[in-house]
Amino acid sequence: MTKPLDGMLVLSIDQAVAAPYCASRLADAGARVIKIERAEGDFARGYDHEIKGESAFFMWLNRGKESLVADLKNPDDLALLHRIMGKADVFLQNLAPGATDRLGLGSDDLRKRYPRLTTVDISGYGDEGSYAKMKAYDFLVQAESGLISVTGSKEEMGRVGVSICDIACGMFARTAVLEALLLRARTGEGSQIKLPLFGGMTEWMSPWLLHQAYGVLKEQRIGLSHPAIAPYGAYVCAGGDMILIAVQNDREWRRFCKDVLGDEGIADDERFRTNTDRVANRGAMNDAINGVFGTLSRDRVKDKLTAAGIAFGAINSVADVLEHPALRQVPVETPVGTIDVVAPPAQFVGADMSFGPVPSLGQHSDAIRAEFSEG
Known part of the structure; x- marks a missing residue:
């Protein structure tokens, strides 16, 4: 051919x-x-x-x-x-x-x-x-x-x-x-x-160089989190298993709070209303999420994320990827x-x-x- x-x-x-x-x-x-x-x-x-x-x-x-x-x-x-x-x-x-x-x-x-x-x-x-x-x-x-x-x-x-x-x-x-x-x-x-x-x-x-040259370069080195989007990072489920979630916009955030965390009121907290707010108050937001995820198995969290249409991923080892x-x-x-x-x-x-x-x-x-x- x-x-x-x-x-x-x-x-x-x-x-x-x-x-x-x-x-x-x-x-x-x-x-x-x-x-x-x-x-x-x-x-x-x-x-x-x-x-x-x-x-x-x-x-x-x-x-x-x-x-x-x-x-x-x-x-x-x-x-x-x-x-x-x-x-x-x-x-x-x-x-x-x-x-x-x-x-x-x-x-x-x-x-x-x-x-x-x-x-x-x-x-x-x-x-x-x-x-x-x-x-x-x-x-x-x-x-x-x-x-x-x-x-x-x-x-x-x-x-x-x-x-x-x-x-x-x-x-x-x-x-x-x-x-x-x-x-x-x-x-x-x-x-x-x-x-x-x-x-x-x-x-x-380029994005970080442009931030440095023309704006404000925020802290980038934050481990298993995204420097500019929140929540976008790793969270711990019951038993210590971890899962990575990605909420891309405020509409998804509201759905995440209602259908995954079981409390739509969290979305209206003035600290978390917009992505900028959530990035600025990442610690408090993470506490709210971990407080729920820590009571649920990773499989249960996956089920809730899937039903809500929220993106997530496993933190795989190299061995896991060979079986992906x-x-x-x-x-x-x-x-x-x-x-x-x-x-x-x-x-x-x-x-x-x-x-x-x-x-x-x-x-x-x-x-x-x-x-x-x-x-």
Whole structure:
């Protein structure tokens, strides 16, 4: 079955998360992705050994690729890369700052040499200013972008538990590549794309940055509550079980008080009439809710919320999510056998939902060298 990027060739010198994420999702869409690895391999291969001795991170980020081991300081291997580049549609890389320029693979030169090629340079902070040469990893960018300052409890900041800056950058990169390919279809010219991790995360931080610049930035670090909407957070039911509820407007609030708390009069309390009032008096509001929820089992609370049409969710563990009825998974072949991975969230109805295998280190080196040999 035809996929959207069938016939496209992507050359990717990628490692860790951001660039591999982009390249793997281009492979999902049908692109042929040649991944360049050093002799010891992408260091993400060693992040963990949880899948029969192989890395869960690497499996997640590298399905559908071909692995070519190459020494970028070897003139013959560099010549091989240029021969591949001459036929490629996209060149993607996230090496350390300045590394591609030193190798003669800088995007300025490549764009002149291969006009139809789109180049994608993923960095930490861009290539201008005092941060241009700084190495950047997800945790560091979470800190630099202000994300950590709005994450956690009032008493303690916290790291977001997934590589959110890397993933955001990889998603933006994929979108930019698709836009570049559409543009090339009209102009015949590739594009030069530069993407910093910092830029991806500050884009997602926009509401708080705008509050800071033009209004009043209220306290954001309030644990399992929403900083701007109330009630929107975790509450304790009888037996200590927790449930997350979300009341979006004053109409829902009144219905929540009447049908769930059993006291519509709470909605008319001057401390709780509007969302702004409820946020300002969050402690008293929470006492009123916990006073009722603490007498009811979580199942009973769920029943009452469902009948009232109030949104709620369980605070699941990772183990719980593996059993979640909404979780979709697809099989992927790996060097250690078939594993089930999370399916992409966007579904093309009726389209092929199969993905290429995860490569072993250097699995395709001989075949690629033969295919792109001189002459």
